[in-house]
Amino acid sequence: MQITNIPFLSFDSQNQLIENEIRTAFERVFQNKWYILGNELTAFEKSYAAFNQVNHCIGVANGLDALHIALRALDITAGDEVIVPSNTYIATWLAVSHTGAAIVPVEPSAATYNLDPQKIEAAITSKTKAIMPVHLYGQACEMDAIMHIAQKHNLYVVEDNAQAQAASYNGQLTGSFGHINATSFYPTKNLGAFGDAGALTTNNPALAAKASVLRNYGSETKYYNEVIGFNSRLDELQAAFLSVKLKYLETWTNERKAIAAIYNQGLAGIAGLHLPATALNAGHVYHLYVIRTPQRDELQQHLNKNGIGTAIHYPIPPHLQKAYRQLGFKKGDFPIAEDLAATSLSIPLNPGMTEEETSYIVKQVRAFYA
Numbered sequence: 535m536q537i538t539n540i541p542f543l544s545f546d547s548q549n550q551l552i553e554n555e556i557r558t559a560f561e562r563v564f565q566n567k568w569y570i571l572g573n574e575l576t577a578f579e580k581s582y583a584a585f586n587q588v589n590h591c592i593g594v595a596n597g598l599d600a601l602h603i604a605l606r607a608l609d610i611t612a613g614d615e616v617i618v619p620s621n622t623y624i625a626t627w628l629a630v631s632h633t634g635a636a637i638v639p640v641e642p643s644a645a646t647y648n649l650d651p652q653k654i655e656a657a658i659t660s661k662t663k664a665i666m667p668v669h670l671y672g673q674a675c676e677m678d679a680i681m682h683i684a685q686k687h688n689l690y691v692v693e694d695n696a697q698a699q700a701a702s703y704n705g706q707l708t709g710s711f712g713h714i715n716a717t718s719f720y721p722t723k724n725l726g727a728f729g730d731a732g733a734l735t736t737n738n739p740a741l742a743a744k745a746s747v748l749r750n751y752g753s754e755t756k757y758y759n760e761v762i763g764f765n766s767r768l769d770e771l772q773a774a775f776l777s778v779k780l781k782y783l784e785t786w787t788n789e790r791k792a793i794a795a796i797y798n799q800g801l802a803g804i805a806g807l808h809l810p811a812t813a814l815n816a817g818h819v820y821h822l823y824v825i826r827t828p829q830r831d832e833l834q835q836h837l838n839k840n841g842i843g844t845a846i847h848y849p850i851p852p853h854l855q856k857a858y859r860q861l862g863f864k865k866g867d868f869p870i871a872e873d874l875a876a877t878s879l880s881i882p883l884n885p886g887m888t889e890e891e892t893s894y895i896v897k898q899v900r901a902f903y904a
């Protein structure tokens with residue numbers, strides 16, 4: 535059979551596997567008639583904390599809110615500085631902006647695309663309060679080095695674990711290193727809801743309590759408001775769905791790794807094509823499989839013509855976005871981030887992909903270079 539259409543993203547295989555359990559979960563919430571801050575959320579928070587090997591998980595409405603509330607729980611505010619990667623999804627930057635603190639971008643390693651620990655110390659000033667490592671595309675940052683720098687300079691660490699659920703560094707799961715960390719259950723993430731959802735993870739009970747009050751109008755007891763909080767809660771329906779999907783995360787992660795291994799092997803040795811590299815001790819759960827080439831647009835067209843969907847993560851780095859023009863950054867300020875934006879291409883990587891599909895993709899990439 536000739537394959538003519540491989541979408542960049544597909545939920546088909548995962549949804550088919552869990553369909554009955556998702557319908558049961560819906561039925562349970564429907565019958566219970568309790569929609570916000572109930573047993574489903576408590577149960578999911580408990581199992582996600584156990585999965586992530588942390589003491590506390592606090593469910594919130596989405597990943598951006600999780601990042602923002604993490605920074606608020608640490609009392610980060612105007613006058614403070616926060617170190618973020620120059621190449622990340624814009625949410626990491628937005629979370630800092632919403633606190634009023636200043637964004638201090640640091641370039642990634644050109645090999646792993648993750649925050650380069652060797653470049654962090656030069657960006658630290660007397661105003662620096664926190665470092666936000668992003669485990670981009672599913673690869674764990676070099677957390678030993680980052681935690682060491684943070685400790686030395688008395689800084690907080692807030693991990694952006696939106697793309698890396700189940701990844702680990704030196705055997706320890708991402709989302710469990712920082713003082714308080716954020717993740718997203720946006721549908722396309724490795725653990726995705728059927729809508730928006732996110733969570734904070736921490737081992738610190740005081741920070742957990744603060745985050746939990748912040749997500750619910752700054753209130754611990756109904757109609758008593760201690761602080762100026764937000765309405766950012768993970769609803770019962772999404773919590774019930776996530777509890778089902780969490781049970782499959784390990785299986786799906788292994789599938790992602792197996793597909794990546796096929797790509798790593800099949801695409802090796804092509805001159806001018808960079809494959810994802812992993813740092814020593816850094817686990818990779820392949821939220822995305824990102825290849826790099828100066829001929830990115832031509833390769834994308836070639837794959838598209840041959841029925842293969844692709845995507846670009848991300849075409850414009852945050853410092854060149856209109857939203858950040860008031861910061862005064864210009865082209866050339868963060869050359870590695872800019873080069874990544876100009877050369878990166880994500881090829882399909884979905885649990886349930888067949889060998890026929892992955893070998894067709896390998897064949898078509900090779901055909902472009904032949």
Ligand SMILES: *Cc1c(COP(=O)(O)O)cnc(C)c1O
Pocket residue numbers: 596597598599622623625626668694696697717718719720730731732
């Ligand atoms: C998806 C994502 C977010 C934001 O998550 P939402 O749930 O969409 O708000 C934050 N950071 C990174 C790195 C992401 O990929």
